[in-house]
Amino acid sequence: MVFIFGINFNEASLVKRSLESFYGIGPKVSQRIMARFHIHPWAKVGTLKNTTVMDLTAELSNMKIENDLRREVQDNIRRLRDMGSYRGRRHAMGLPVRGQRTRTQITTARRLNKIERGGTGRIQM
Amino acid sequence: MPSPICLRSLSQLSLDRAANVSITSRTLLAPQTACFSTSAARYAAPPSKRKGMVAPPKRGERTLNVKKGRKAPSADTGKRPAPGDRKAMRKRIVLTNDNALEVSSLKDLDKATALSEKNEGQVRGLPEQVVDALRAVEAFKTTQGWSLFRRPATLMRKETIQLAKLLKEVEDPVDGQQKKTLRRVLSGDRMSGKSTLLLQGLAMAFLRDWVVINLPEAQDITNAHTDYAPLPSSQTQQYTQDTYTATLLSQILKANLKFLEATPVTTNPPLPLPLPAKPTLKHLAELGIANPEASWPVFVALWQELTQPGHPPIMLAIDGLSHIMRNSEYLSADVKPIHAHDLTLIRHFVDHLSGAKPLPNGGIVLAATSQSNAPTSPALDYCVQVAEAMQSHPDNIPHWNPYKNVDQRAMDVLKDLLVPGSGGAKGLDVIRVGGLSKQEARSIMEYYAESGMLRAKVDDGFVSEKWSLAGMGNIGELERVSVRLRI
Structure with a gap:
């Protein structure tokens, strides 16, 4: 078990996958982080040296990820709603925001377009 | 207010059921309760549903499900193979077939006759210790048909004899000058036996007591499946691959054990870790195997030892050349692809292939191309085509297609192939592996x-x-x- 950024990861899991489990880190960002510390794409968490794990944690703590990022996104949406803008209202109603049609196929919008976007995270906000 | 008769008849209904059969049959299904009390029924366990009874689908719900992936969890109770088992099975090399007959007329190659031209067109067996050494350097491939026959044997074809002549040339140079370094690229159609020819070259080198260093699969070095780290104090940034180098050292040790055991360390290599007293090359290699982080300095030190005067010639080989004539899958710190030539092991090989560094005790640098597992490398393809054309029809040399991207570093390494002249003079040439006669x-x-x-x-x-x-x-x-x- 290895702690990266306060989260416990199984030693057999891929570093890439572990990084991408954080909210705000996708394929590109994880690739950039791993290249920066010379971790090959197929590295397992268990093979990382202690210093590398510390570096990773330090790097992650400098980035806006997880709850900070969630809060920012939610604040942006909340601002729209509080202004009473169209986009804010659409968010509040859970409907498409950018002028898509609503006759059919708005499941994605229903899932995503809400004030509390991004959920509450592994560590409660 | 209800009449008392009615109340009595209701109470009697439940009390003497047996008297009234027609009603009883209906009420038996319901839980037995006292009249006007619902508590027992409420606290009782809910009646179990009958199996197989599913409520009819709701309106508008799709009931026909013909998609493949959406099946209910099937009863897949088969045991999964342990981690690593599948790969071991995939990479397994089988060199015997007990059902095949022993060929009585089969003669083995031996040290004296390995390079003889009389072998041409004959099938020769590989002696056991050579088979072990070849297995150690992973020269056998899973796609080759070794598992069909009683024991490994190879056909000494025309190209093999050509290679044997090169070995002979290296061992005793004709005009008594310094030892020669010959460099050859093996090319040919798919399944024409390039890897097998490489294996034959390695086998002959083992028989003649050369030092053999084989990079079994170029793809494994460049496809970013092993760890890498920047090499400190390198002008253009280079990268070491510690785990891979340690594995390579163990292969070298296993394959050349006799020589490495017998040879003491003569130079005083700068190593991050101390060597034992009176070290031999075996101790040196073991140091690198045990400490992968020191494996690259150990490899450099070992190479320096091997190139000391008086040591045997070296056979340096690689399979799958086009993988190292392009960018590797590794990324540098600023997320740019790393060219394969910036990996230290590849750089080491490529320096010898291009002739930038000679082998002081003589030797052969062999690089086999592949047709089935070959990423595009226009520079390599062009150089090989030109060299082949110069051998077969020198008046019709192909031209470079200007619409293709040239990898200048690959071109620089292979530029000797473009020089007209015989292979012996320039050192680098192509051996075209064609069809059998x-x-x-x-x-x-x-x-x-x-x-x-x-x-x-x-x-x-x-x-x-x-x-x-x-x-x-x-x-x-x-x-x-x-x-x-x-x-």
Whole structure:
């Protein structure tokens, strides 16, 4: 078990996958982080040296990820709603925001377009 | 207010059920309760549903499900293989077949006759210690047909003899000058036996007590499946691969154990870790194997030892050349692809292939191309085409296609291939692995027949038929049509 950024990861899991489990880190960002510390794409968490794990944690703590990022996104949406803008209202109603049609196929919008976007995270906000 | 008669009849209903059969049959299904009390029924466990009874689907719900992936969890109770088992199975090398017959006429190669030209067109067995060494350097491939025969044996074809001549040339230079470094690229069609020719070269080198260093698969070095780290104090940034280098050291040690055990360390290499007292090269290699983070300095030190005067010639080989003539899958710190030539091991090989560094004790640098697992490398393809053309029809040399991207570093390494002249003069040349001649085909088919794997009378007509079927004697196809394919 290895702690990266306060989260416990199984030693057999891929570093890439572990990084991408954080909210705000996708394929590109994880690739950039791993290249920066010379971790090959197929590295397992268990093979990382202690210093590398510390570096990773330090790097992650400098980035806006997880709850900070969630809060920012939610604040942006909340601002729209509080202004009473169209986009804010659409968010509040859970409907498409950018002028898509609503006759059919708005499941994605229903899932995503809400004030509390991004959920509450592994560590409660 | 209800009449008292009515109340009494209701109470009697439940009390003497037996008296009234028609009502009883209906009420028996319901839980037995006292009259006007619902508590027992409320606290009772809910009645179990009958199995197989599913509520009818709601309106508008889709009931026909024909998609493949959406099935209910099937009863897949099969045991999964342990981690690593599948890979071990995939990479397993089988070199014997107990069902094949022992070929009585099969002679082994030995040290004295390994390079003899009399072997041409004959099938020769590989002695046991050579097989072990070849196995150690991973020269056998899973795609080759070793598992069909009683023990490993190879056909000494025309190209093999050509290679044997090169070995002889290195061992005793004709004009008594300094030792030669010969560099060859093996090219040819798919399944024409390039990897096998490489294996034969390694086998002959083992027999002649050379030091053999083989990079079994170039793809494994460049496809970013092993760890890497920047090499400190390198002008253009280079990268070491510690785990891979440690594995390579262990292969070198296993394959050349006799020589490494007997040779003491003479130089005083700068190593991050101390060597034991009176060290031999074996101790040096073991140091790198035990400490992968020191494996690259150890490899450099070992190479320096091997190139001390008086040591045997070196055979340096790689399979899958086009993988190292392009960017590797690794990324640098600023997320740019790392060129394969910036990996230290590849750089080491490429320096010797290009002739930038000679082998002081002589030796051969062999690089086999591949046709089935080859990423595009226009520079390599062009250089090989030109070199082949200069051998066969020097008046018609192909031109570079200006619409293709040139990898200048790859081109610089292979530029000796573009120099007109004989292979011996410039050092780097192509060995074109073509089809077998009919005599060679006959000889190998007789070996198939004697092994019991080919049940037919091997005569001229049969040989010609199979030779043609195999695309003018492509040996892989020949094996396929005569041994593997049974109609």
